[in-house]
Amino acid sequence: EDQVTQSPEALRLQEGESSSLNCSYTVSGLRGLFWYRQDPGKGPEFLFTLYSAGEEKEKERLKATLTKKESFLHITAPKPEDSATYLCAVGIAGNNRKLIWGLGTSLAVNP
Amino acid sequence: KAGVTQTPRYLIKTRGQQVTLSCSPISGHRSVSWYQQTPGQGLQFLFEYFSETQRNKGNFPGRFSGRQFSNSRSEMNVSTLELGDSALYLCASSLSPGDGAEAFFGQGTRLTVV
DSSP, X not given: OOEEEEEOSEEEXXXXXXXXXXXXXXXXXXXEEEEEEEOTTXXXXXXXXXXXXXXXXXXXXXXXXXXXXXXXXXXXXXXXXXXXXXXXXEEEOSSSOEEEEOOOEEEEEEO | OOOOEEEOSEEEEOTTOOEEEEEEOOTTOXXXXXXXXXXXXXXXXXXXXXXXXXXXXXXXXXXXXXXXXXXXXXXEEEOSOOGGGOEEEEEEEXXXXXXXXXXXXXXXXXXXXX
């Protein structure tokens, strides 16, 4: 069964304290892995797409990496404005193309 | 440019009633996807429309339906509402279908069934 698991469920960091969020997946065929950020009361906001193992993408304090079984979202020297829920989604290859979403990691960065 | 617009933002309905939610995608985007989001289940895919045709459908009962108009605006309908239908309903638009890459989400419609 296709499955996406994110860990930890919640993470509290001090401003400047770097850390990583994990997205592990078991799918029949990977078409792409997507990271989104969601603020309370808003829809998800697209961050990155990764297509193959070894690929990396960066945006400001965020860096996403991909292996054959998981993806990491590294947050370097986070600021309070990075507080949000980070969602991972995996695109399934084949005729019934769809996205499988993880439940997200709720990140709080304290000043 | 204007983002994805969902209306209404909040809705309270009674069990057994039906509801229609609306989504206006970003201008030029022809693909619209609908999701249900709840704290315990996360984002669950409902269906996707492209050029007025349903391309893909999630595992939801037939009470959930949708359509897309020639101007790419989309509506979803839920009939015979149940308490478990209470959720945030999100619409996402993109240029091309099926990928999720650079999909733009609306702020959602918060549906409460009492």
